[in-house]
Amino acid sequence: MELVNVSKYFGAAAALNEIDLQIASGRTTVLIGPSGCGKSTLLRLMIGLIEPDTGTVYFEGVEVTAAHVLQLRQRMGYVIQDGGLFPHLTARRNVALMAGYLGWEDERIEVRLAELAELTRFPIDGLQRFPAQLSGGQRQRVGLMRALMLDPEVLLLDEPLGALDPMVRAELQEDLKAIFQKLGKTVLLVTHDMGEAGFFGDVIVMLREGAIVQQGTFEQLVQSPADEFVARFINAQRSPLGEVRT
Amino acid sequence: MMRGVCGLVFLCMLTTVVGGQEAQIKVGSKKFTESVVLGEVVKHVVESTGRAVEHKAEMGGTRVLWNALLKGEIDVYPEYSGTISQEILAGEKVETVAEMRRVLAARGIGMSPPLGFNNTYAIGMRQALAAQLGVERIADLRRHPQLRFGFSNEFMDRGDGWPSLRDFYGLPQQEVRGLDHDLAYRGLESGTLDAIDLYSTDAEIRYYDLRVLQDDQGHFSTYNAVLVYRAELAQQAPTLVAALHRLGGRISEADMIQMNARVKLDKVAESQVAADFLEKHFSIETQVQVEGAVERVVRHVQEHLYMVAVSLLAAIVIAVPLGIAAARMPQFGQIILAIVGVIQTIPSLALLVFMIPLLGVGGPPAIAALFLYSLLPIVRNTYAGLHDIPPSIREAAAALGLPPGVRLRLVELPMASRAILAGVKTSTVINVGTATLGAFIGAGGLGQLIMTGIRLDDMGLIMQGAVPAALLALLAQGLFEWAERAIVPKGLRLQGETV
Secondary structure, three states, rough: OOOEEEEEEOOOOEEEEEEEEEOOOOEEEEEEEOOOOHHHHHHHHHHHOOHHHHHHEOOOOEEEEOOOHHHHHOOEEOOOOOOOHHHHHHHHHHHHHHHHHHOHEEEEEEEEEEEEHHOOOOOOHHOOOOHHHHHHHHHHHHHHHHHHHHOOOOEEEOOOOOOOOOHHHHHHHHHHHHHHHHHEEEEEEEEOHHHHHHHHOOEEEEEEEOEEEEEEEEEHHHHHOOOHHHHHHHHHHOHHHHHHHH | HHHHHHHHHHHHHHHHHHOOOOOEEEEEEOOOHHHHHHHHHHHHHHHHHOOOEEEEEEEEEEHHHHHHHHHHOOOEEEEEEHHHHHHOOOOOOOOOHHHHHHHHHHEEEEEEEOOOEEOOEEEEEHHHHHHHHHEEEEHHHHHOOOOOEEEHHHHHOOOOOOHHHHHHHHHOEEEEEEEHHHHHHHHHOOOOOEEEEEEEEOOOOHHHOOOEOOOOOOOOEEEEEHHHHOOOOHHOOHHHHHHOOOOOOOHHHHHHHHHHHHOOOOOOOOOHHHHHHHHHHHHHOOOOOOOOOOHHHHHHHHHHHHHHHHHHHHHHHHHHHHHHHHHOOOHHHHHHHHHHHHHOOOHHHHHHHHHHHHHHOOOHHHHHHHHHHHHHHHHHHHHHHHHHOHHHHHHHHHHOOOOHHHHHHHHHHHHHHHHHHHHHHHHHHHHHHHHHHHHHOOOHHHHHHHHHHHHHOOHHHHHHHHHHHHHHHHHHHHHHHHHHHOOOOHHHHHHHHHH
């Protein structure tokens, strides 16, 4: 996936300003930055929920346009903060909605559901529950299953762990990382948490006010921050626990 | 019973199509007892000539009946010469009966000879109060500006009504109210009104012991009862018209007061009173079918439900797509919401009356008005239900790659179902209640029983209309609570409970 000279304005303000970015295939890229830096906007551009004002978004060499965005979305999985589950459908129907629309046979759907439940460590009998009957962590697992149902090439996650309490969050972090490694898909994850970025990211892209300030590995960002802002951002999120241990 | 009626209607339609000549005759009457009695007299006379006949009783006021006659929705109805000259032909300056005939004929309307009694307007007071104040003539009212008047709505704004009476006699009273004629008697009796307008053949004059004030300076014109009918009848059914004309000069003022009194005071059905009169004076034997109370309620409930069902179904079919369009296209949406909002602010009775020039009288205009009334709650709730879906859910559906139409069907409409259903429920309850007003323009329904009950001062009859109407509204409520369980997805109902 690639963005070439992409800008996006909301009113007069630029949410993204002439961004060029290539996402490495088969690896996990983390977009990080303070609130309003444009990281979620970038993710929504990728899946065509919004269109760029200038520049082009490419997916597998194809320009993402309104004409074929629906087809392209079937090759991308998208997970948002609170799961974005449809409250009127059971977990099973949430996950299988798109496959059902595409005319998958029941048997194929069942096989895929079982695979995904095992992969995401979601109890299979929880599938007939409604979102309101699931815990926050479980909802997020269902959201992930839904994103993975069609076995997409790319997985886009917008602060997938943002709404969870620390214990659940830690557990799900481990599971997510294992899943990413096992599947070897191209993953693009948005977070504002530096620890989480370091935990997941093969590559970390830091944004500020709609522009990329630095990209590299976690070590590169920590050891040689590109500017004062990067250093402050990293320092601001350093855990006191780390200091106690050293 | 129903099958019999259906069969009859079918037969009539058949003969209309095949023969053309033997079309069913439709008699109309206004919404007061004398008119209904005369309507029944006409009905029996038509029957005696062997024609099929239907009496559309209590259709409304002069305007409604006159328009229905012009449009051919009815063939004949009883009218008064004063009403024709003062109201229907106001501005034409008809002075003589011959002139009136000529002007009516130009409109395709024929008129029978006067039936024999003059039912003019008069002003009445309680004997006791009139005696105490020494009021005998209308002119005497000038000396008592504190008196409270209650006039029938028609009298309030007709050409020879209150405004001209006030100017003619120089009356000073300020407290003047418009209300239903039948309620006016009760206001007079309870002492909340001091003087009301009367018809000189009203049965109540004697019953309530009223003093009829002398029209000493001759303000009121004469109101000779006549029958007006479509002039085409003279060619199509000459024997029928001849039979109607034979009623001329045969109903005296005493006859009419007595017939009115039998209906209003002795609670005898109009049909029976009319039949007795015809048997006595014309030796016409008629079979009177008096409907039982249960049959009558069932028939009116059926009429009521028909109006509600047709108007509501049409409203759902139109309003839900309008609500969807409003949610999809915000600018267009504001216009839609504004328009249906304005419709809702039109008083229901006014809306019903607006429909008459467009759709005539009876069921169609009532259904059209109810349809318009039912739009707003459904449009607004559909719009709100769709609009209130969290953007994250909407985006999640889009991000799956579902096309917009499928998102609407599988995600957005189910999520808005509770709001939409609540809108339909509100519409239904409003509709069931408003449908009672349909009786004012001849659409029948439970309002007819209420109206007739008020006219005859028959609390039992009012209840026969009011109780089923209230029960229908409750039933609709219950039905929708059940429907909510069946239609609103379980996941949404859970949300309310557990989170």
